[in-house]
Structure formats: structure tokens, C-alpha cells
Amino acid sequence: MSQVSFNRLLETARQGRWPYILTLAHVLIGALLVYFSPRSNIAFLLLLSSLGTLYALPTDRRFKVILGAFIALVVMPIVGVRNIFYLEIIFQISVFVALALGLNIVVGFAGLLNLGYVAFYAVGAYLWAFFGSQQYYVLPFAPGTQPTDLPFLLPGDAFYLFLLLAIIVAALTGILLGLPVLRLRGDYLAIVTLGFGEVIRQLANNLDKPLNFTNGPQGITPIQRPTLPQFAVDAFNALFQPIIGQPVATATLYNVMFYLLALLVIIVIIIVTIRLEDSKIGRAWTAIREDETAAIAMGVPLVRLKLTAFAVGASFAGVMGALMAASRTFVSPESFSFMQSIGVLSMVILGGVGSIPGVILGAATVTILNLQVLQGLSLYLSQLRQSDAVIPIINFAWRDLSTQLDPAKYQRLLFGIILIVMMIFRPAGIIPAQRRQRELASEHADEKQPA
Amino acid sequence: MLAFSLVSGFALSAFVIVLAFLFQNTAVGASVMQRFGVSLVNYTLLNLPQVLMDGLTLGFVYAAIALGYTMVYGVLEFINFAHSEIFAIGAFVGVEVLIALAAYGLIGGQNSLLSAYLWLLVALLAGMLVAGTMAVLVERIAYRPLRGAPRLVPLISAIGVSFFLQDAIRLIESVTTGQFHRIIPAFGNFDNRIPLFTVAGNTVDIQIKSLIVIVAAIIMLVGLNYLVNATKVGKAIRAVAQDRATASLMGIDVNRIISMTFLIGGTLGGAAGVLYALKFTRIDPFVGFFPGLKAFTAAVLGGIGNLTGALLGGIVLGLLETFAGTYMSIFTMGVAGAEYKDIFAFGILILVLIFRPQGLMGENVAQKA
Numbered sequence: 001m002s003q004v005s006f007n008r009l010l011e012t013a014r015q016g017r018w019p020y021i022l023t024l025a026h027v028l029i030g031a032l033l034v035y036f037s038p039r040s041n042i043a044f045l046l047l048l049s050s051l052g053t054l055y056a057l058p059t060d061r062r063f064k065v066i067l068g069a070f071i072a073l074v075v076m077p078i079v080g081v082r083n084i085f086y087l088e089i090i091f092q093i094s095v096f097v098a099l100a101l102g103l104n105i106v107v108g109f110a111g112l113l114n115l116g117y118v119a120f121y122a123v124g125a126y127l128w129a130f131f132g133s134q135q136y137y138v139l140p141f142a143p144g145t146q147p148t149d150l151p152f153l154l155p156g157d158a159f160y161l162f163l164l165l166a167i168i169v170a171a172l173t174g175i176l177l178g179l180p181v182l183r184l185r186g187d188y189l190a191i192v193t194l195g196f197g198e199v200i201r202q203l204a205n206n207l208d209k210p211l212n213f214t215n216g217p218q219g220i221t222p223i224q225r226p227t228l229p230q231f232a233v234d235a236f237n238a239l240f241q242p243i244i245g246q247p248v249a250t251a252t253l254y255n256v257m258f259y260l261l262a263l264l265v266i267i268v269i270i271i272v273t274i275r276l277e278d279s280k281i282g283r284a285w286t287a288i289r290e291d292e293t294a295a296i297a298m299g300v301p302l303v304r305l306k307l308t309a310f311a312v313g314a315s316f317a318g319v320m321g322a323l324m325a326a327s328r329t330f331v332s333p334e335s336f337s338f339m340q341s342i343g344v345l346s347m348v349i350l351g352g353v354g355s356i357p358g359v360i361l362g363a364a365t366v367t368i369l370n371l372q373v374l375q376g377l378s379l380y381l382s383q384l385r386q387s388d389a390v391i392p393i394i395n396f397a398w399r400d401l402s403t404q405l406d407p408a409k410y411q412r413l414l415f416g417i418i419l420i421v422m423m424i425f426r427p428a429g430i431i432p433a434q435r436r437q438r439e440l441a442s443e444h445a446d447e448k449q450p451a
Numbered sequence: 452m453l454a455f456s457l458v459s460g461f462a463l464s465a466f467v468i469v470l471a472f473l474f475q476n477t478a479v480g481a482s483v484m485q486r487f488g489v490s491l492v493n494y495t496l497l498n499l500p501q502v503l504m505d506g507l508t509l510g511f512v513y514a515a516i517a518l519g520y521t522m523v524y525g526v527l528e529f530i531n532f533a534h535s536e537i538f539a540i541g542a543f544v545g546v547e548v549l550i551a552l553a554a555y556g557l558i559g560g561q562n563s564l565l566s567a568y569l570w571l572l573v574a575l576l577a578g579m580l581v582a583g584t585m586a587v588l589v590e591r592i593a594y595r596p597l598r599g600a601p602r603l604v605p606l607i608s609a610i611g612v613s614f615f616l617q618d619a620i621r622l623i624e625s626v627t628t629g630q631f632h633r634i635i636p637a638f639g640n641f642d643n644r645i646p647l648f649t650v651a652g653n654t655v656d657i658q659i660k661s662l663i664v665i666v667a668a669i670i671m672l673v674g675l676n677y678l679v680n681a682t683k684v685g686k687a688i689r690a691v692a693q694d695r696a697t698a699s700l701m702g703i704d705v706n707r708i709i710s711m712t713f714l715i716g717g718t719l720g721g722a723a724g725v726l727y728a729l730k731f732t733r734i735d736p737f738v739g740f741f742p743g744l745k746a747f748t749a750a751v752l753g754g755i756g757n758l759t760g761a762l763l764g765g766i767v768l769g770l771l772e773t774f775a776g777t778y779m780s781i782f783t784m785g786v787a788g789a790e791y792k793d794i795f796a797f798g799i800l801i802l803v804l805i806f807r808p809q810g811l812m813g814e815n816v817a818q819k820a
Contacts (some may be wrong), residue, residue, distance in 0.1 A: 071480050412615070423597060
């Protein structure tokens with residue numbers, strides 16, 4: 001009975017003016033809650049989830065784009081400036097959305113499982129880290145022995161040029177890796193790309209001799225940022241000062257700028273992905289993914305198209321790498337471990353392989369789980385540890401709990417569970433790609449027909 | 452098998468000696484002269500026997516892990532990515548058993564040597580038992596529901612299992628012991644070295660634990676070979692590997708045989724884990740990652756699906772890695788040395804897959820789409 005009325009409610013929500021009213025209400029309530037209690041996680045999540053409502057309810061396309069852009073470009077920066085922790089989270093989310101969308105092209109469209117995706121991210125990061133820091137002049141010195149007064153090689157504004165260069169260099173790296181290994185079958189390709197990711201990380205770790213290219217495990221710092229455009233700072237202050245209430249620190253403004261840059265990259269990726277999906281290349285990728293032998297028989301140039309997929313996916317990771325290097329002003333090999341690759345993969349798998357909204361949702365969910373839920377648990381546990389609380393029945397004092405037990409460090413557990421559960425119960429993801437939805441529907445139709 | 456390891460050992464040695472003669476009169480030779488006071492050729496020759504021994508030991512460790520990969524691949528054509536964690540579980544169980552025994556005073560100190568060996572055997576069996584059970588469980592939960600799905604689906608699930616198990620080991624160890632690094636207790640005479648022979652006044656020796664590793668790996672291979680080729684279960688395994696549908700029509704319980712395969716592979720992996728802990732003393736939950744990848748490389752190198760191939764691949768890889776670790780730094784004058792040994796295997800893997808995807812003695816897997 002309640003099921004029926006719930007369905008009717010859902011039905012109503014999708015008719016007439018209701019979608020508009022509900023969406024606006026969700027956004028407004030979220031925004032107001034965040035405004036009045038800027039520290040509340042629930043308010044922040046409510047505001048973030050309003051983007052999901054905006055996507056899910058059937059409203060006019062223009063309404064969706066305008067409201068979505070308003071939330072992403074205006075509301076989020078204000079929220080972020082008022083609480084820097086949230087700015088960090090939305091920046092991380094946008095970075096991982098971009099990475100996941102890039103990996104989605106390789107895995108989702110061309111069906112090539114790339115387990116070393118983070119290597120291309122590292123290539124972009126180290127590219128700007130080398131040219132945007134003093135590293136060029138550090139070359140003859142072993143790590144830790146360089147003089148302190150070295151000049152920078154390039155001005156910070158060269159960053160924008162290097163964003164473009166990162167695309168090219170990462171794409172070339174992708175082609176370089178792809179050329180020898182692309183005729184391998186899927187699972188072998190996966191292991192080889194995994195190896196490649198490790199190779200890049202170890203190179204970053206060890207290329208501090210004979211010439212000090214990467215500064216070894218200590219990493220490169222400081223890396224320059226581009227200068228903030230003064231007119232943008234003035235405009236931002238003039239517009240948002242009344243709402244925010246206090247002058248905004250330069251460091252925060254930088255974070256806003258990098259967030260906006262990441263958004264720009266995401267938009268470019270989404271446009272490229274949509275345009276590619278139904279193009280000749282995209283359809284050829286699908287053909288390769290579904291049946292390689294048949295694709296060859298149909299005259300699809302296999303190696304060239306696989307290389308294209310590798311290069312396109314790699315180039316997006318490269319851009320985000322350069323962006324990350326500038327925003328953090330620091331890179332080190334640690335950030336490019338195999339676990340990062342698997343993290344991005346689990347985002348793609350969770351959301352839905354090949355589905356753009358799915359991948360965005362997956363990236364946002366995993367990042368929030370990682371940054372808010374796991375770290376929130378860590379915080380909670382450390383508070384319990386400091387208190388006198390005792391678990392009643394087994395008489396266990398929280399104080400005795402090992403400090404090694406820090407949920408924030410258990411990302412592998414999270415990624416592992418996501419991968420296993422999704423593969424077994426919902427291999428197409430939370431929001432399956434439309435093509436797969438159609439395929440599944442037709443499969444079911446086949447089943448119903450008598451044999 | 453013996454002939455092959457001799458041949459590859461000789462080939463590598465000859466290669467290094469030729470290199471030494473070539474570089475004798477260059478800056479490389481001069482730097483060795485300066486550092487060690489001997490000529491490059493002499494230095495190389497003096498080191499060779501020990502390097503061969505160490506390489507062989509490492510090779511047998513890889514071979515023991517590779518057997519598990521190759522067993523599962525032979526039957527399911529599936530890369531069991533979680534095998535490296537089964538290996539780690541074996542290592543942890545073995546070490547925990549030994550730590551508990553040491554705490555009760557049953558090993559180490561005044562206890563007899565015989566008891567040390569017996570308790571080591573007990574730890575080995577415990578590691579094998581738990582690892583084998585875990586492998587069967589993993590198959591039941593994470594792989595069996597996905598049988599028949601596209602090839603990448605179970606692989607992704609296996610990666611998930613691998614990550615899950617790494618942190619699960621860490622969680623259990625952290626909660627129960629407060630740390631996740633474990634060190635095997637010192638007991639018995641496993642660290643002692645047995646002198647083998649003397650070359651130009653240089654004694655070549657082998658640690659007892661290395662000898663144990665080699666002997667155990669050979670026993671494992673011989674036993675496995677017998678099991679697969681001469682028993683009824685082995686016949687069933689081979690039948691399932693060849694054609695699952697037909698095998699089931701012949702009255703073979705395919706699910707049971709696949710479970711059996713995982714049990715055998717997991718048991719061998721667990722034994723390899725305990726041996727690894729014995730040899731390298733320190734373990735952590737991520738200990739399986741690199742040995743696992745290298746063992747996979749070894750399995751591919753030898754021809755995946757082929758048991759003898761796994762052993763050969765392991766030996767070749769172990770020798771190559773040890774040679775590279777020892778001599779690369781000398782011949783490149785310190786520019787690139789042992790720090791690259793972990794990625795050395797990947798270079799080999801890529802080369803093998805490009806030029807001889809069927810491996811040294813396997814069938815052509817690249818064609819089997």
C-alpha cells in the first residue's frame with residue numbers, strides 16, 4: 001500500500017511544474033542551510049545533492065544548464081570561501097571527476113582496462129613541476145644540497161602554456177605506451193599498464209641522479225602558480241563581499257581559481273566525450289569493445305583507434321596533473337601510486353562505465369566517502385580515544401584502541417568493496433550508460449520470447 | 452629443469468663476463484679498481500657464484516608463487532589478481548604462529564634444532580591451510596557469480612578482492628597487535644651459512660633458509676606435477692581446463708574441480724608466503740604486491756598455464772633480477788642500480804609479451820581471444 005502511494009508521489013513529482021518547484025526548493029534549502037550553518041556537513045551534502053536532483057527531474061534543458069552553472073560557478077565558490085574545508089572538497093571532487101571522465105574514455109568507450117592511469121597524471125604534474133620551479137637549476141645538485149637562492153626558470157604565467165603542453169606530452173606518453181602493448185588481449189593489457197604506472201612512479205622516485213630531475217622521494221617544491229588576474233579579484237570582492245562578510249585571503253582566491261579551472265577542464269572533457277561518443281571514432285571504439293575480431297573484419301583500424309583512445313584519455317589526466325601541481329605547489333612520487341589508479345577506476349565502475357552522469361556521480365561519491373566519511377570516522381574515533389568511554393558488554397576501553405586503526409587510511413578497503421560489490425550486483429553502475437540500458441532491455445525482451 | 456637453470460645461469464654469467472672484458476679498460480673499470488682494488492673482470496668473477504646462488508633462491512620463491520597463478524589460469528583463463536594477497540595471508544599466518552610459539556617458549560633459546568624444524572613445518576602447514584581456505588572462499592564469493600561474464604569483469608572483481616584483503620589484514624593486525632609490520636622471531640639455525648665451495652680464495656655459501664626455500668619449492672612442484680598428471684583429481688582438472696562443458700557432460704563436477712584448483716593454488720601460495728617470510732624476515736599487509744607481480748611475470752615468461760614453465764620463468768626472472776641488481780650499478784657507474792630492480796620485471800614482461808607471448812614453453816595465449 002505504501003509502495004503504491006510512494007510511486008504515485010514520484011509520478012506527481014515528475015509532472016507539470018513540480019520538477020521545477022522541487023529542484024528550486026532543494027537548491028534553496030541547501031543553500032540557506034549552508035549559509036546559516038557553514039560548518040554542517042549535512043547542509044553541505046544537501047546542497048551538493050541538489051545537483052543530482054537537478055539532473056534527475058525532467059526539467060527544461062536550458063533551466064538545467066543555467067541553474068547548474070549558477071550552482072557550480074556562484075554558489076559553490078561562496079560556500080567554499082566561507083568554509084575552506086568545503087572548497088578543498090569541491091576542488092578534489094572536480095579533479096577526480098575530470099580524471100574519472102578521462103579514464104572513462106579508455107575503459108568505458110574503447111574497453112581497454114588501464115590500471116596505470118595515474119601515470120599520465122604524474123607526467124602532467126612533473127612537467128609543470130620541473131619547468132615551473134627552480135628544478136632546472138637544481139639539476140647538478142643531489143637532493144637536499146642545493147643552494148637556497150636559485151631563480152625560477154619560467155614566470156608563473158607560463159602555466160597556461162604548460163596546460164596545453166601537458167595535453168600533448170601526456171598524449172604522446174599514451175601513444176608511446178600503447179604502441180608496443182595494444183595488440184595484447186584485455187587482461188594482459190591491464191597488467192602491463194599497471195606495470196607502466198609503477199615504472200613512472202619509480203622513475204619519479206629515482207631520477208634524482210645522475211642529474212636531479214625529480215628530487216627523488218622528497219618531491220619538488222615550491223612550484224609556481226600563475227598570477228591572479230587583478231580585475232577578477234576586484235570583481236569577486238565587489239560582487240561577493242556583502243554575502244561573505246569579510247575580505248578574502250589570497251590563498252583562498254587561488255583555490256577558487258583552481259576550482260574554476262578544473263571546472264573548465266571538466267566542461268571541455270564532457271563536450272569532447274559527447275561529441276566523440278556518436279562520432280565515427282566513438283562508434284568504432286564501441287565496435288572494438290564489443291568484439292575485436294568483428295571490428296577488424298568490418299575494416300576498423302584497430303591499433304590506430306586504440307592509440308587514439310589511450311592518447312585522449314591520457315591527455316586529460318595530463319592537464320589535471322599540471323593543474324594539481326600548480327594548486328598544491330608540490331609534487332612527490334607518493335601521490336601517484338597504484339592505489340590512486342584503482343581509486344579512479346572504482347569511481348568509474350561505481351557510477352557506470354561509459355555513462356557521463358554516472359561517472360560524475362561516482363567520482364563525487366567516492367571522493368566524499370574518502371574525504372568526509374572516512375576522515376569524519378577518524379576524527380570521531382580519536383575523540384573516543386581521548387574520552388573515558390568504554391564499550392559496555394565486552395568491557396573494552398576506547399583508549400586502548402590502536403592508533404594504527406585510522407579509518408582515513410583504509411581507502412583500499414573502500415575501493416575493494418566498491419569494485420567487488422558493483423561487479424557482482426550491478427556491473428553497469430549506478431547510472432548505466434544509455435546504450436547499455438537499451439542492450440539490457442533488449443536482452444530481457446529476448447528472454448521473454450518463447451524459444 | 453636442472454639443465455635449463457644451468458643454461459640460463461651460464462648464459463647470464465657469460466654475458467656479464469663478456470661485458471666485464473669489454474669495459475675493463477674504460478672509466479667503468481677504473482672506478483671499480485678505485486673502489487674495490489681489483490680489476491673489473493676479477494670483481495665480476497669473484498661475485499658470480501654468490502649472485503647465481505642468490506638469484507636461484509629468489510627464483511624459487513617466484514616459482515612457488517607463480518604456480519598458483521598458472522594453476523588458476525590454466526583452468527579458468529583468468530588472472531587471479533588476489534593471489535598476491537593469498538600469499539600475504541599465508542605469510543602472516545605463518546609468522547603469527549611462530550610468534551605465538553616463541554611467546555610460549557617452544558622455539559628459540561634452548562630448544563632443540565629438531566623442534567625448530569618441526570615447528571617451522573607446523574607454521575608452514577598452518578599458513579597453507581588458511582591461505583587455501585581463503586582462496587576457496589574468495590572464489591566462491593567474488594569469482595563464481597561472475598563466471599561467463601566478459602573477461603574484464605572478474606579481473607576487476609579480483610583487483611577489488613586484492614585491495615580488500617590488503618586492508619583487511621591490516622585491520623586485523625592493527626586491532627589485535629597494534630601494528631601491521633611483523634617480524635619473524637629468530638629461532639633455529641636458519642640464518643647460518645653452509646659453505647659450498649671455494650673459488651680463488653672466495654668462499655661461496657648458501658644460507659640454510661635459502662636451501663629450505665629451494666627444497667620446499669622443488670617438493671611443491673614435484674607434488675603438484677604428480678597430482679595433476681597422475682591422480683584422478685588431476686585428470687578432472689585437466690579435463691575442465693580443456694573443455695568445461697564437455698567435462699561436465701562426462702560427469703565431472705566442474706564447480707568442485709574449480710574450487711579444488713583454487714584450494715591447490717592457494718595452498719601453494721600460502722606455503723610460498725611462509726617461505727618468503729622465513730627468507731626476508733619482515734612482512735606487512737602489502738608484502739604480496741611486488742612478489743605477486745613478479746611471479747605473474749614469471750608465469751607469463753615460462754608460458755602461463757604450464758607448470759614447469761612457471762618454475763623456469765621464476766628461475767630466469769630471479770637470476771635476471773639478481774644479476775641486474777648486482778651488476779647494473781657497477782656497469783652504469785652508479786647511475787642506475789638496484790633501486791630499479793622492482794620495475795625490471797615489467798620490462799621483461801613487456802618484452803616477452805611483444806616477442807614471445809606464448810612464453811618459453813607455453814601455448815600461444817595472445818591468439819586465444
